[in-house]
Amino acid sequence: MEILNPEEIVESFKATLGSNFIDSKIYQREVALKKNIFTSIWIYVKRDAFRQAVDLISKLQEYPHLSIISSSDLGDSVELIYHFAIYYGHHLKGLSLGLCLSLPKNDLKIPTITDIIPGAIFTERETQEMMGVEVVGIPDNRRLFLPDDFPEGVYPWRKDEKGPHDLLRVLPGHSCHSEPLTPCHSERSEESHTAQDRLREETQEPWEKK
Amino acid sequence: MKNEEMETTYTIPVGPIHPALKEPIRLDLKVDGERIVDVDVVVGQVHRGIEWLGMNRNNPIQNIYLAERVCGICNISHPFAYVMAVEHAAGISPPERAEYIRAITAEMERIHSHLLWAGVAAHEIGFESVFYLVWRVREKIMDLIEYVTGNRVTKAMFQIGGVRRDITEEQFPRIRKTLDYYKSIFDQLKTVFLDDRTIRMRAKNVGVLKREDALKLLAVGPTARASGVAKDVRQDQAYSAYADLDIKAVTPDILTGSIVGDVYDRIIVRLLEIKQSMEIIERCLEEMPPGAILAEPKMAKVLNTLKKAEGEGVGRHEAPRGEVIHYVRLEAGRETLATWKIRAPTYVNLMSIPTILKGGQIADVPIAFASIDPCISCTNRAMVVDRKTNEKSIMTYEELHQLCVEKTRRLSNGLVK
Numbered sequence: 001m002e003i004l005n006p007e008e009i010v011e012s013f014k015a016t017l018g019s020n021f022i023d024s025k026i027y028q029r030e031v032a033l034k035k036n037i038f039t040s041i042w043i044y045v046k047r048d049a050f051r052q053a054v055d056l057i058s059k060l061q062e063y064p065h066l067s068i069i070s071s072s073d074l075g076d077s078v079e080l081i082y083h084f085a086i087y088y089g090h091h092l093k094g095l096s097l098g099l100c101l102s103l104p105k106n107d108l109k110i111p112t113i114t115d116i117i118p119g120a121i122f123t124e125r126e127t128q129e130m131m132g133v134e135v136v137g138i139p140d141n142r143r144l145f146l147p148d149d150f151p152e153g154v155y156p157w158r159k160d161e162k163g164p165h166d167l168l169r170v171l172p173g174h175s176c177h178s179e180p181l182t183p184c185h186s187e188r189s190e191e192s193h194t195a196q197d198r199l200r201e202e203t204q205e206p207w208e209k210k
Numbered sequence: 211m212k213n214e215e216m217e218t219t220y221t222i223p224v225g226p227i228h229p230a231l232k233e234p235i236r237l238d239l240k241v242d243g244e245r246i247v248d249v250d251v252v253v254g255q256v257h258r259g260i261e262w263l264g265m266n267r268n269n270p271i272q273n274i275y276l277a278e279r280v281c282g283i284c285n286i287s288h289p290f291a292y293v294m295a296v297e298h299a300a301g302i303s304p305p306e307r308a309e310y311i312r313a314i315t316a317e318m319e320r321i322h323s324h325l326l327w328a329g330v331a332a333h334e335i336g337f338e339s340v341f342y343l344v345w346r347v348r349e350k351i352m353d354l355i356e357y358v359t360g361n362r363v364t365k366a367m368f369q370i371g372g373v374r375r376d377i378t379e380e381q382f383p384r385i386r387k388t389l390d391y392y393k394s395i396f397d398q399l400k401t402v403f404l405d406d407r408t409i410r411m412r413a414k415n416v417g418v419l420k421r422e423d424a425l426k427l428l429a430v431g432p433t434a435r436a437s438g439v440a441k442d443v444r445q446d447q448a449y450s451a452y453a454d455l456d457i458k459a460v461t462p463d464i465l466t467g468s469i470v471g472d473v474y475d476r477i478i479v480r481l482l483e484i485k486q487s488m489e490i491i492e493r494c495l496e497e498m499p500p501g502a503i504l505a506e507p508k509m510a511k512v513l514n515t516l517k518k519a520e521g522e523g524v525g526r527h528e529a530p531r532g533e534v535i536h537y538v539r540l541e542a543g544r545e546t547l548a549t550w551k552i553r554a555p556t557y558v559n560l561m562s563i564p565t566i567l568k569g570g571q572i573a574d575v576p577i578a579f580a581s582i583d584p585c586i587s588c589t590n591r592a593m594v595v596d597r598k599t600n601e602k603s604i605m606t607y608e609e610l611h612q613l614c615v616e617k618t619r620r621l622s623n624g625l626v627k
Contacts, residue, residue: 027298027523032309033499036448040298040524063425065441067526067558070537070551083524083535087446089439092453094446096524119428119561123553145254156262164262 001062003093006041009060013043016056020049040096042081047101047110054082054113057097061086066113067096069123071131073159077102078131080110103133105160112137130157219247224575224610235584237563237575244571249564264550270296270516270540271370271509273547277536278364280552283326286319287529288536288552289368294449295538296370298523300516302505308372310498313451315359315367316527317487317494321392322351323530324480324487327583328403331477334576335412336615340402347395354388357381370512371505382495389488396485403477404465411621413474417566417578420471427561431532432479433582435461437471443528450527451494460486473581480583518542522549531555531583556584573617576610 004012010024022044029038045053057064065085072079082099103110112135113120124135125144132155143150156164224237234255240248260280264273277292278285290312297304304312325348332340352362358377359365367373377385403409419429424437434441442459444452460482462468462475469475506512520542526535532555539549559582566578 029298029303031448031453032451033306033497034454036453038448038453042522065428065430065533067533067535068537068551068553070549072539072549081537083537085443085446085526085533088441089446089459091445091456091458092448094443096447096526098524117428118426119558122557122561143254145257147254156259157265 020046042098108133291525291527291536294525295523295536299521300519304372307501310451436475438469573613
């Protein structure tokens with residue numbers, strides 16, 4: 001197996017994916033006394049080329065290690081990052097490779113990669129239930145961590161109206177830091193705020209009252 | 211034929227309160243007589259929403275202490291990966307001395323975790339004298355951890371940009387004394403775990419995970435290394451003091467010349483790693499450079515930097531059970547993290563459980579399951595569902611544990627005769 005340096009890895013993505021390659025970032029830093037280099041690479045690709053990119057990673061490293069898929073709610077879109085580790089087993093040659101995709105909120109779909117990496121199943125199931133991204137072709141469609149009686153259409157990692165705001169139990173005298181974004185939701189949360197205020201007044205000690 | 215098969219297979223849900231370990235998890239075993247045909251892993255009973263708290267309630271420094279509480283045993287590993295992720299995101303470099311202190315505490319954690327596991331494994335097969343012996347021996351490292359960090363668990367050593375406590379010259383003799391103690395008893399431990407015929411009987415060719423399966427199912431840590439996959443973040447990627455130390459992943463062929471990928475191989479790997487950890491601590495003590503232990507001692511300043519920072523970072527560390535990874539995303543002007551994703555090693559190792567248990571016996575479940583050292587909790591009962599009559603019977607933890615212990619007795623008696 002040939003070990004490419006970070007620049008060559010980025011080049012191979014550019015060459016293979018063509019116009020579907022969006023951007024890349026190479027992060028390097030020196031560590032400890034011998035100043036060996038820690039490297040992480042971030043590759044941004046279009047969704048159309050996602051499976052092609054995973055195939056390319058499987059060429060860089062036979063059985064690439066997929067650590068986890070992380071997902072971020074960015075308002076209009078959801079960013080998925082597939083955190084790979086490649087070149088393991090070689091002393092200090094290993095690096096983190098984040099494959100980043102941006103999915104528009106109105107079309108949250110991503111193909112499964114369990115046929116290439118069978119061990120991706122848990123993290124795909126988790127992404128599906130926690131972020132509401134549909135993994136197309138997933139062999140096991142069940143929830144992973146959430147209980148069966150958890151309401152449909154609520155996704156704990158979302159920051160929009162599909163977030164878990166209504167499920168939070170807020171202690172009297174405390175506020176929930178997670179502010180809902182949409183106007184329709186702020187109305188609802190105002191209602192719950194009044195309910196909270198009432199609760200707060202009821203539980204207030206006399207000296208705390210205005 | 212298929213119908214017949216259906217009638218002879220039973221489903222045994224083991225857990226969520228479990229025969230092997232501390233935290234809850236449910237295994238649904240499909241059995242045909244004593245043989246396990248299929249396994250389904252059901253998790254989520256202790257999902258505490260820690261990532262959500264880190265994204266909505268806590269600031270990044272408070273999160274260090276939250277990360278510590280992800281796991282009682284790996285309370286160095288999680289903050290380790292977390293602070294690295296934040297440092298990468300915000301561009302903070304910890305001083306070199308701090309890197310060495312981090313590695314020392316992490317290796318102490320590995321020694322205590324592996325010894326703890328060895329005790330649990332002995333208990334699972336009903337070898338109580340070894341369980342007591344190992345846990346008594348483990349107290350020495352716990353005392354050392356308390357001496358160095360100030361606490362036995364949740365050590366609060368880590369800080370963004372360094373560590374909170376120094377390890378001074380005066381402390382070295384006490385550390386070396388404990389290491390010498392472990393060196394003096396290491397051969398004894400090795401004899402107990404590798405040469406004892408009871409352990410060999412219960413561990414050899416049980417719970418086999420082949421190399422290819424381990425690779426496909428993304429196994430990490432001793433579980434992967436026992437199957438011959440040389441994955442070890444300390445060896446693979448340059449981070450912290452490990453980058454200076456030429457670490458080599460421990461695989462069982464170092465000792466036996468071959469790789470089977472069974473419970474016995476997992477014992478070998480963990481045992482040799484205890485020795486490796488001692489060597490790492492010694493080298494760190496020798497080579498530790500002088501200097502500061504924090505990049506910025508004023509936490510208000512660090513918090514301010516983090517509030518303005520924009521970026522993302524990923525921190526990976528080799529915990530006792532395997533790779534732990536934290537991903538962090540910072541947005542300027544936001545008090546909390548924008549995204550925090552934690553992945554503990556057991557998350558991926560659990561996917562190997564069906565392969566490990568399939569084809570085995572019910573009485574092997576506790577030891578085979580415990581052999582990946584899963585970090586999820588311990589048993590009280592299992593439910594046996596009779597497919598034919600749909601009758602349910604509860605199997606208590608004691609009964610299942612008894613099954614496992616009786617198997618050891620049966621095998622030992624057979625040998626004696």
